[in-house]
Amino acid sequence: MGGPFLELVDVGKSYGTVTALRGVGLAVRAAEVTCVLGDNGAGKSTLINIISGRHAHDTGQYSVDGEQVRFSSPREALDRGIATVYQDLAVVPLMPVWRNFFLGSEPVTGVWPFRRLDVATMRETTVAELKKMGITLPDVDQPIGSLSGGQRQCVAIARAVYFGARVLVLDEPTAALGVKQSGVVLSYIAAARDAGLGVVFVTHNPRQAFLAGDHFVVLHHGEVELDVSREGLSLDDLAHHMAGGSELDALERELERGRDPAGLTGTSGEGQAGMRRIPGAPE
Ligand SMILES: Nc1ncnc2c1ncn2[C@@H]1O[C@H](COP(=O)(O)OP(=O)(O)OP(=O)(O)O)[C@@H](O)[C@H]1O
Numbered sequence: 001m002g003g004p005f006l007e008l009v010d011v012g013k014s015y016g017t018v019t020a021l022r023g024v025g026l027a028v029r030a031a032e033v034t035c036v037l038g039d040n041g042a043g044k045s046t047l048i049n050i051i052s053g054r055h056a057h058d059t060g061q062y063s064v065d066g067e068q069v070r071f072s073s074p075r076e077a078l079d080r081g082i083a084t085v086y087q088d089l090a091v092v093p094l095m096p097v098w099r100n101f102f103l104g105s106e107p108v109t110g111v112w113p114f115r116r117l118d119v120a121t122m123r124e125t126t127v128a129e130l131k132k133m134g135i136t137l138p139d140v141d142q143p144i145g146s147l148s149g150g151q152r153q154c155v156a157i158a159r160a161v162y163f164g165a166r167v168l169v170l171d172e173p174t175a176a177l178g179v180k181q182s183g184v185v186l187s188y189i190a191a192a193r194d195a196g197l198g199v200v201f202v203t204h205n206p207r208q209a210f211l212a213g214d215h216f217v218v219l220h221h222g223e224v225e226l227d228v229s230r231e232g233l234s235l236d237d238l239a240h241h242m243a244g245g246s247e248l249d250a251l252e253r254e255l256e257r258g259r260d261p262a263g264l265t266g267t268s269g270e271g272q273a274g275m276r277r278i279p280g281a282p283e
Contacts (some may be wrong), residue, residue: 003066004029005167005198006051006082011060013046020046021222022062026137027215028167028198032187036202037242038219044202047219048171051200052084080167085156087175091143097137097186098126100129100144125162133158133191150181154188160196168192169200173249174208186212206239218242 004027015023021043038044049055053071064080071077091100102122109118120256126140153173174182189212203209218226218241226241
């Protein structure tokens with residue numbers, strides 16, 4: 001097996017006095033879904049912004065195919081095969097699905113001065129590419145704004161695959177979706193992986209991560225709290241780390257002590273001693 005497509009080693013990033021990331025490592029491999037989890041403010045967006053070329057890292061190394069890079073725009077990252085699909089998809093709602101599929105990279109036909117958009121190719125390619133990913137839409141002529149959020153995410157994934165992405169970065173693709181639509185998006189994440197892409201799936205949701213992921217990185221206060229592959233990991237472990245891991249353990253002990261100041265709980269039958277009586281309740 002070759003090395004990772006993309007690798008971050010000991011990466012740090014600060015915004016003024018705020019340290020958003022510190023000593024972060026991440027490896028993205030072909031045909032693998034790497035889930036990046038973390039609570040609000042954990043540093044997920046900062047990490048995506050670095051991978052996608054929106055922001056440069058301050059410290060550490062970022063390499064693609066073993067070569068160190070420092071992107072100054074998302075275009076540069078895209079040229080290296082790193083496509084990022086943001087939650088707020090950049091689409092033109094009133095334009096048809098096929099037009100949005102090719103937005104910014106439209107094929108043309110004819111010779112100047114009779115050059116025009118190659119509508120037939122765009123339509124046919126869109127239908128074929130969606131079909132390849134197993135996406136069925138009733139009509140690619142419908143405005144993309146009339147699709148559900150999940151369907152739009154799926155079109156964006158198929159588009160990135162078609163335009164040659166090798167790494168697909170998905171920023172909370174299911175955050176605004178219901179259960180059923182989230183399931184559909186998860187199945188296309190799996191389809192992208194099966195097509196050989198390395199997928200970075202950023203999410204708040206450990207259950208969804210566990211369904212789709214092969215490797216898991218949990219960020220906490222800008223540092224890596226957990227970095228493991230699927231083997232030997234349970235959903236409970238993942239949820240525990242996601243909720244703060246050791247900090248959560250400390251909080252649990254603290255609350256336990258508050259409930260039982262004399263330390264009377266812990267032996268059978270004595271747990272009631274620390275219970276608070278509700279005012280007005282019968283003795
Ligand atoms: N442009 C910025 N300027 C100043 N501070 C920032 C900026 N972007 C992020 N931060 C800070 O960096 C830290 C990490 O933020 P980040 O947005 O990366 O976290 P996140 O895990 O994506 O959170 P969320 O899930 O809420 O989007 C936070 O403390 C945040 O306030």
